[in-house]
Amino acid sequence: MNRKNIVLVDGSSMLRNAFFGLPSNGARGIQNLILKLLESKEADFLAVAFDSKTEGSCKEMYKNTAVYEGLLKEEERLREALVSLDIPVLDKEGYASADILASLAKRCQEEEGEILLLSGERKLLQAVEEHVTLKIPVVKEGGLEFKSYSVELIREEFGLEPESLAGVFALAGDWGIGDKTACQLIREYHNVENIYDHIEEIGSQRIKEALTGNQEAVKQQEEFASLRRDCDIHLDYTKTIEQAEIQKIIDMDFVPAVFPGEGEEPSLESGFHAVTDLSEAETIFLKCGEGCRLGLQLVVEDKAVSALSLCLSETECYCFIPAGELSPQYLAEKAEEICKRAGRTTVLHLKSQLAFLKLTLDSPVFDAGVAGYLLDPLKDSYEYNDLAEDYLDLSIPSKTELIGKSSFKRALEENREKAVSCICYMSYVALKCHDLLHESLVKESMDKLFYEIEMPLIYSLFHMEEAGIRVERERLKEYGDRLKVRIAELEQKIYEETGETFNINSPKQLGEVLFDRMKIPGGKKTKTGYSTAADVLEKLAPDWPAVNLILDYRQLTKLNSTYADGLAAYIGPDERIHGTFNQTITATGRISSTEPNLQNIPVRVELGREIRKVFVPQEGCRFVDADYSQIELRVLAHMSGDQRLIDAYRQAEDIHAITASQVFHVPLNEVTPLQRRNAKAVNFGIVYGISSFGLSEGLSITRKEASEYISKYFETYPGVKTFLDDLVSEAKEQGYAVSMFGRRRPVPELKSLNFMQRSFGERVAMNSPIQGTAADIIKIAMIRVDNALRKQGLKSRIVLQVHDELLIEAYQNEVDKVKELLAEEMKHAANLAVSLEVEANVGDSWFDAK
Template sequence: MGKLVLIDGHSILNRAFYGVPELTNSEGLHTNAVYGFLNIMFKILEEEKPDHLAVAFDLKEQTFRHKMFADYKGTRKPMPQELHEQVPLMKEVLTAMGVPILTMAGYEADDILGTIAKRCQAEGEEVSVVSGDRDLLQLADTHIKIRIPKTSRGTTEIHDYYPEDVKREYQVTPTEFIDVKALMGDTSDNIPGVPSIGEKTATNLIVAYGSIENAYAHLEEVKPPRAKKALEEHYDMAVMSKELAQICITCPIPFAYEDAKIENLYTPEAYQYMKRLEFKSILARFDVQDMGGNSVEEHFWSVEDLSGAEQIFEKAKGAKQVGCQLILAENQVAGLTVCIGEEEIYTIPAAGFLTGNYLCDHLEELIAKRDPALEPVAVLDLKSQLPYLNLDYGSAVVDMGVAGYLLNPLKDTYEYDDLARDYLGMTVPSKTDLLGKQSLAKALEEELPEAVTCGCYMAYVACKAAGVLKERLEKEGMLKLYREMEMPLIYSLYHMEQAGVRVDKEQLKLYGEQLEGKIATLEQEIYELAGEKFNINSPKQLGEILFERMQLPHGKKTKTGYSTAADVLEKLAPEYPVVQKILEYRQLTKLNSTYAQGLAGFIREDGRIHGKFNQTITATGRISSTEPNLQNIPVRMELGRAIRKVFVPEDGYVFVDADYSQIELRILAHMSGDERLINAYRDAQDIHAITASEVFHTPLAEVTPLQRRNAKAVNFGIVYGISAFGLSEDLSISRKEALEYINKYFETYPGVKQFLDEQVKLGKEQGYVTTMYGRKRPIPELKSGNFMQRSFGERVAMNSPIQGTAADIMKLAMIAVDRELREKHLRSRIVLQVHDELLVETHRDEAEQVVQILTDRMKHAADLKVSLEVEAHTGDNWLDAK
């Protein structure tokens, strides 16, 4: 006896869609329903261990077997667009896994499932039918089990029903369940039912009489009276509802049991879908070694002798396209991978005569002496290799990871397997697939064959993707952006990382002591105001103290206690000193852990912090900072700003800090073309005061500080697509008043309103918006059925062209400054970049020259309708230079 699992496709997709939080992959595809469906399917398969499997779907354009089905079931509410687009995707995934998909014109999935279930039971098979629809309980039989999954917050429980289970839970047999459904009706399935009869009354009637027809035959006995009257007046409706509720078990669908036999679900085609959909937990189910199918692996070689390596480098000199990647261990080179053609892909471990220096020298030479008629050498991550190579601006090398980022900035990673899948249509094992958590360098040292495979894939994908990515960048209008901004930026960021920034350890220690003293004082003040000691860092204890013991208003009870989130406390802070002190306490403890204590761990032997600056992290194109994040130093609190004091230049040097003045507002003026805003900047007016004057209809000379502050909030808020609610929260005013401010602003600067509306429109039409330099920012959220997600997408559409353009201009300025400092052989170097700000460690003799270079290069990084203004200051620490 075999076992067959039948799945109700649309029903389980629907359950998964509403049960799993919204998910999108980096292409912007909605994937939560597919993800949930697969998890339910795998759970069922693991529990049932069937040998056969099939999935039934309704046809997209359904023609029903009876006219009344078209009249009633044809009026079902359409599914949400985000779910609708996942149906064909689900079918593609199932097909890739070799799972049969069953459909038939004129019949619903229920009918197909019912027919096949009954047919296979008659042939002696065990059947499990999986559906989220209780209608299918009518199919429960001796050898037919109905399984109904319930998914909530990503967790799925499955309820099982044989006939005795249906009887126990619903008091009726599976056959009688049809009559109950017919009497009570089902709005979700457009079964009208009988007015005034609910589930309880319907169940009592069928328990008593066994069927609608028998109940009608005993109409005089039917109780309560309203049920008798309803059945008498609407008997025809009850009969029709029963027809609608009854699943057909004799539909003429062709089905061969053997065609549903489960073979290998984990096919290479399915693996490629899981990679594309970014289902990492499901990918773990696949045996990567079986994914193979890549004949290219036949041409992966390990080269360990000097003569073989020499021949490879000689051939590489004349190869039209070359892919390379250094394999790095801690502070040394463990090997090099080289691809010079489809059949010549090599991993060269560093050993014997093939030292790390030898490999670096030959790679350097290959790049430095590259014939301009040939394509540049392609690598995956140039910045990580620069410490070992003597390369600089203009070298004949291209970074495929950065190219992949430009084409899709929403992805998390741009490893070789990502690029292979996204641009070469190849499914290749990732580094983790091949080596687990072991480093490639260590695996190479242990002579593991997987290390050679991994290394060769790096070089092969870099080589093969180079031409494809170049064409895609050209097609998307971003090749110039890539060549003139993103590639040179790699060297600028590397130079900044190498320079590092010096930290005064003694000042850092003093700063920590100052914070700890202030924190201790705040603790005591909070205890006194609260009337008792408690753990301020415990949200549960804090909530009880504030909202139960002290009876503060606006307490929001959650499953784990009262919410003490920042937004809750900030509303209370103006009226309750204890809350104000708690917020300050939180800020200071974060400063202490993140900076006073946290920074110390990053200081190297040279007394400097050499952080990482990343160009493939943010969707807008901004540079980000990690290990540690030096771009997130607080500026609003005096004690927060004071952390900048610990950053100091070398002896004989000073800091020159230059930052753009209101760059995003100036970009808004340029991109919107609003003449009034442009003129305000051209006249060198105080933009916040002039906005206050216009918005509040007040003569410029009479604008109050409060009006200017409010106008400033509106000015910057508009750039970020702020809502009336957001502005009302920021300014502590009513939403109505905030909306008036915004409307007055748009009346004052109509070109800005037109520009922002146009960006949202373009985002919806194209799926992306662009910066002044052509950088694209995809916005999948604009297609969401969720209002909050769509609203977020609209704000992104308004802000990304402005913020992205500001980031692009800063990148151009940074490259220009760095190049000039080097070309003029100055000792001064950029040590930090923080959004609109550059910090240069400047030799005292060069201070005047550096200020001039910074001001000139930053001012002229872009040609806008309004001038870019730069403020440069000098100081003996970062705080003083501000």
């Protein structure tokens, strides 16, 4: 039996896309699309679905406006045209057009149909199956194109099955989480509910805050993003479209929409050229004279040069491909030479190219990706296509769209044309974006931050990655063995305490054991069972030994998988780990580390801290470690200008005891350990905009008591209260929070109609200036220390940066000098009303030096 080609069009979403900006205008564009489909004989049967009046995803947004009225007229016009052509028009009360299509696709597929869905709604990706394909319109430079999604492409692009995508669409919303991060979270935790059950396990503080502050909105978005397939609509798709009906459409009086290939301007790619000849390359290199301005990208993969791209103008963009005498080494040398003599070179991801470019701080190089990050730190990606869309108003294909997951080297062999386009786009966008990015940095008063902190930091991070840190394999193995023994002991103790054997790693089984069989009060029931998230268990731990053991078990199993087993994979032939340090990930400006993440080592248990023992200096060296003491509280004192808090720090005594003495009105020498603990929680909590609810949870006290603590704190330090209130007001007015050094953090949540989102936004507005300033200070310190070591001709190098801490591998004869230099440069990284205090220690492992 021949399978029929059934085309189902999402009229509502396609019409919205056409109406609100795609290069096909309203009903005429959809009419033309249908004509194209029928002329190409892609459809044996065709139907068009529309939202019902109660389920329109767009209509409510535009109610009682001219825009809404215009959209309605276009819809009426399109419906009339379809009816006159005898094309089925579908809608059903209570159902969105996407739900109608998903329901029909399922039914038609079962009845031996090849289904093609056309929609502007990404949510319909969930309906893709073996015989169901989705085409989504995308705007390219040449006009409107349709991207075709099969199950295989969805798996490749998202790393997930289609049915898992509702969670991705819910997470990738207005809260600063992009598709890439959303996919990663769903791959790890499977669904949104499970993510919230394990929220404390998420390493990124920015992602954790975004999720916590928008929980209700995310869950509502997940519900909206889910497809319904229960719409009871049946079609007689046995009636195929005849040629006479096609002619009827052709004869209709509609103005054709612009489609690719019809009256196109010369494409951008026409200015892209592949170069494999040495003499041609040298002719081009001669054009890059003294003081020229250009875009450059040295493509580095697996510690080797795969290609070089140079863009001199709109029509002169070259991709140099290694071949014969045009060797990778020659291209690297030429790229370095050009950068050094150019008046300005703009690149993307400079750090990844420095191993071959060998530039210094005084080189006139501009990193467009880092500039893009500073201007919008909430984005997930700053690739060439992101910058083109944001600053050039240009929609161009991404690397994935052009060459998939292939390496550039392989793509240049197998799909040269697309690989050359991709590589040329990098230098083209870099060149074209420079002036716009620079002007934006100046306009937003972040040019000094960019040129004096972020650009120099690239070089310091590269030096640190290049140095790497030594890990002793045998010690790591011994540590892993000890962990496994301790994990096995904890398992047995948990079984004894709970009275049964079960899978401790299964949230469902664990919840049933704790809350059903052991009858522990305080269980939170979710759709998938009881929540066993860290915040739930931590409240129960003091009173239930089994829960305390489970928390320890989780810490140790994470240590085992992530560090004891995981670190070994990163140790290179030189017995060192050369991790990656990222400066464009966090919204607050903090540096993060990946491959591996050394900034998230669990320290709740002693064994967690002991992982530092496996990190050791090379022979003839020792570690010198220094970190800032309470840097964020000191920044708060300075930025708030509260004299009492400043004086408390200037007394150089225990700040938490002083705060307890002042808040609880007791002499300093009579402050109890409990009062100090509570004051410490308030001190640090204030920095993070803590609420009375958050403090009550953390201290296990009533909300009323917590509220009184916070009130007393603000009575004691009234300047802090005024400062924090002003931060929120300013962020509401400006749309962003700003650090002492001008770093901006957009806070769109402050304008949300959702109370939880607004509350989250207020916490961000209070915390970001403090945390951002602290992040800037450690960056300045790192640059100063790195430069001082080199300037003084010392061989010692920074090998690790973790939050407010720097670790240096110092040669034995340089230890004393390095210790003094490290403390001195860190102390003077910023001039605050209270001094920056630094404690430096020396040891034969990271553990000993900490």
